[in-house]
Amino acid sequence: MPDRRWGVVATVREPIDLVLAFACHHLDMGAEVTLFFDDPDDPAAAVLDGLDGVRVIRCDAAHWAALGWDRQPDIQTPRQNTNFRWAVAQGLADWLIHLDADEFLWAPEGVWHDVDAVGDADWLAVPPWERVLALGDTGLFAGAFRSTVEGGLADVYGDDARFLEPKGMAGYASAKPMVPAYMPHHVVTHRVMGPDGPRPRRRAEKMRILHFEGLTPTHWAVKQLRYAVQSERRILMRPARYAALREIIAAQDVRAAALERFDRTYRLSADTLATLSARGALHSVPFDIEGTVARHAPQVEFDATGARLDHALAPHLDELAAEVAARRGALLAVPAPG
Secondary structure (H helix, E strand, O other): OOOOOEEEEEEEOOOHHHHHHHHHHHHHOOOEEEEEEOOOOOOHHHHHHOOOOEEEEEOOHHHHHHOOOOOOOOOHHHHHHHHHHHHHHHOOOOEEEEOOOOEEEEOOOOHHHHHOOOOOOOEEEEOEEEEEEOOOOOOOOOOEEEOOOOOOHHHHHHHHHHHOOOOOOOOOOOOEEEEEOOOOOEEOOOOEEEOOEEOOEEEOOOOEEEEOOOOOHHHHHHHHHHHHHHOOOOOOOOHHHHHHHHHHHHOOOHHHHHHHHHHHHHEOOHHHHHHHHHOOOEEOOOOOHHHHHHHHOOOOOOOOOOHHHHHHHHHHHHHHHHHHHHOHHHHHOOOOOO
């Protein structure tokens, strides 16, 4: 059989340490990596453009015009979906998946183990696991990963279970599509649609998306407050997650509330971790990201502690917290998703 190629596509606007780790991790797995830089002037684009196996595309006005938009879409999801559909239509690799920069594919049996089992289905559905931390864990990529919990959430998470409904994940629980090149159907964030509805899929047996939903408390808080200031235009989250966001918006100290919510959501007690483990919902994955970056980008300075990332994001967190506080009444008046 001739050599087959698979690729990872991402639309990114993140600090360089995260984008660098994302690219090098997937290069190490044998992927071809295509990075669409949301900010065409992002200095990280030039750094990543110098890595073998990485394709950099700057999303300037000409890029969006070529993809059929008169300007950059306001919401990130249409930007991501447009870029992914273009990559599939171009046949950048035989099989492709679009991930966020904080999502790292894991395939203990290799990618082709699951792809070859797709059979008559149109696409491979890759489920997520979500990173959680023990009380003493430090660093961008420390921790273990939780998977979904079917029922009895309060037995695991107590009062905070209401923010993790329905399956015990703070982020998303739905699989993401890995699809063959030139597939004619409509690819969106979590499914593939045909003219008559969803196309048939096969769930990956081994492969998972490792979702680092917030590499540090500051990184997570910035993301949540960005969602908050967009909520008057569109709410892109399920009710339980939006309830947690509204709690942050309503707080007297928005910045402190966002940071505290990270700890309540992701930094779990030993008892909670033990309960997850007993229910088969806690997973340990070997993750030597520093060694991976050193292999693929030895010339690039990399900080896996999170200090540089937090330093870069701290001004944004302060600005966003001030904006949320100033607009609190209007943001809380937005109807919650049903």
